[in-house]
Amino acid sequence: MGTVFFADKDNDVLTVGQITDLIKEQLSQSFRSIKVKGEISNCHQSQNGHVYFSLKDAEALLSAVIFRGSLNRSSIKPANGMQVVVSGNLDVYAPRGNYQIIADKIESFGRGALLEELEQRKNQLESEGLFRQERKKALPICPRRVAVVTSPTGAAIQDILTVLARRAAAPLVTILPTAVQGEGAAQIISDQIKRADRYNLGDVIIVARGGGSLEDLMPFNDEAVVRSIAGCSTPVVCGVGHETDVTLADLAADIRAATPSAASELISDRSEDILLRARGFRQSALDIIHRRLLEYRSRFDKCNGQQISFHAISRIQELIHRNDDAATQLQTIMTNRLSEAKTNLALANRSLVESSPQAVLERGYARVEHMGKSVRMASQLEIDDQIDIVFAKDRVKARVTNG
Amino acid sequence: MDNGFEDRLRRLEEITEKMRDRDVMLKEAMNLFDEGIAISTGLEKELSDFQQKVEKLSNLPPVDGSGNVDIEPF
Numbered sequence: 001m002g003t004v005f006f007a008d009k010d011n012d013v014l015t016v017g018q019i020t021d022l023i024k025e026q027l028s029q030s031f032r033s034i035k036v037k038g039e040i041s042n043c044h045q046s047q048n049g050h051v052y053f054s055l056k057d058a059e060a061l062l063s064a065v066i067f068r069g070s071l072n073r074s075s076i077k078p079a080n081g082m083q084v085v086v087s088g089n090l091d092v093y094a095p096r097g098n099y100q101i102i103a104d105k106i107e108s109f110g111r112g113a114l115l116e117e118l119e120q121r122k123n124q125l126e127s128e129g130l131f132r133q134e135r136k137k138a139l140p141i142c143p144r145r146v147a148v149v150t151s152p153t154g155a156a157i158q159d160i161l162t163v164l165a166r167r168a169a170a171p172l173v174t175i176l177p178t179a180v181q182g183e184g185a186a187q188i189i190s191d192q193i194k195r196a197d198r199y200n201l202g203d204v205i206i207v208a209r210g211g212g213s214l215e216d217l218m219p220f221n222d223e224a225v226v227r228s229i230a231g232c233s234t235p236v237v238c239g240v241g242h243e244t245d246v247t248l249a250d251l252a253a254d255i256r257a258a259t260p261s262a263a264s265e266l267i268s269d270r271s272e273d274i275l276l277r278a279r280g281f282r283q284s285a286l287d288i289i290h291r292r293l294l295e296y297r298s299r300f301d302k303c304n305g306q307q308i309s310f311h312a313i314s315r316i317q318e319l320i321h322r323n324d325d326a327a328t329q330l331q332t333i334m335t336n337r338l339s340e341a342k343t344n345l346a347l348a349n350r351s352l353v354e355s356s357p358q359a360v361l362e363r364g365y366a367r368v369e370h371m372g373k374s375v376r377m378a379s380q381l382e383i384d385d386q387i388d389i390v391f392a393k394d395r396v397k398a399r400v401t402n403g
Numbered sequence: 404m405d406n407g408f409e410d411r412l413r414r415l416e417e418i419t420e421k422m423r424d425r426d427v428m429l430k431e432a433m434n435l436f437d438e439g440i441a442i443s444t445g446l447e448k449e450l451s452d453f454q455q456k457v458e459k460l461s462n463l464p465p466v467d468g469s470g471n472v473d474i475e476p477f
Contacts, residue, residue, distance in 0.1 A: 201472070
């Protein structure tokens with residue numbers, strides 16, 4: 001308990017410096033070390049690396065500073081909107097006449113509570129069955145229209161449109177604009193999801209936002225958003241944050257995409273594939289028909305008129321040729337045989353002629369006849385028989401004298 | 404709700420096989436060719452209808468679907 005001042009006499013007047021000193025002394029005696037919780041705002045860093053900020057809540061504001069040394073040692077770096085607990089001591093900054101807390105340590109109070117709250121909410125919704133695999137709907141294979149619930153000025157929609165711009169088979173995109181962080185965003189997101197579904201603004205709904213802190217993504221952990229997604233009859237793809245960010249909206253969606261780009265690729269892949277194959281068909285069909293026509297034609301050409309007679313003629317000629325050879329051969333054989341035969345005949349003839357009785361007689365031999373009969377041996381004759389000695393051309397009579 | 408894209412693609416694949424089949428007469432192959440071209444042209448047109456088309460909902464009709472939507476180009 002410090003000195004109590006009650007100024008009612010003229011020599012109780014203090015200078016600004018004096019009163020400030022007194023206040024300073026009072027404060028530092030009464031508040032050795034304190035821990036204060038609140039939300040960081042007006043956060044900025046000076047040139048020497050010290051960070052000046054305010055801690056606020058609904059009722060009041062407390063100036064604060066964390067010097068460079070303490071800042072480096074702190075695992076939490078102060079940023080606007082953070083819910084924190086600041087440990088330190090109170091001080092008065094005389095030149096400005098304000099008091100502040102000089103922070104030794106900043107801890108994330110809000111984040112812990114936030115995560116706790118989130119965990120509880122997740123368990124609650126999970127027990128209602130809202131995240132069950134069986135509830136999840138299949139995506140249409142080739143959606144022609146897609147409704148995107150996202151910020152019209154954010155990075156997410158740009159990423160989505162960049163992906164789709166490269167696709168010939170891109171679907172029609174209808175954007176349902178919404179805030180994607182901060183107070184009140186959750187309600188708008190939830191409403192836009194419902195509108196996308198009830199007014200049938202797409203064959204599939206994409207809920208998208210770019211990367212951010214846990215605080216930034218909080219609207220996508222909101223119960224109303226989860227219930228809207230779960231209540232859609234249109235399939236919902238959730239592409240929120242970076243690959244590692246998982247929000248309750250992701251758990252409720254029919255498909256979770258790692259990022260907004262991934263979401264747009266997912267819903268446009270198969271259409272693109274089919275379109276490319278349809279185009280490919282035209283070319284390959286032409287090739288096939290062309291080849292078949294060529295084959296057909298070459299077979300036909302082989303059966304064409306001119307080609308036929310040429311073939312026929314050459315075949316016939318071939319036969320004739322072969323025939324000729326055969327004829328010639330036959331001829332030769334016959335000729336040979338014939339001359340052979342002639343020779344034989346001549347020989348036969350000669351020998352015939354040569355061995356005729358007349359031919360013998362002509363050679364000087366004679367024939368004997370007795371009483372008109374040929375005589376072959378002497379014993380057929382007796383002495384004094386009258387015989388005819390027949391020569392080739394004439395005869396004489398003779399008498400056998402002895403025998 | 405796939406507008407028969409998958410079925411039509413499958414038909415194109417069947418047609419391609421049949422056209423290659425030497426047992427299929429040339430005349431029929433040509434009929435199949437015509438059919439295939441018609442299908443692929445249809446697919447191409449339908450799938451590329453919405454290229455680069457982006458719109459946005461410009462009003463906030465009742466969430467239960469009972470109102471009317473205003474759509475604008477984005």
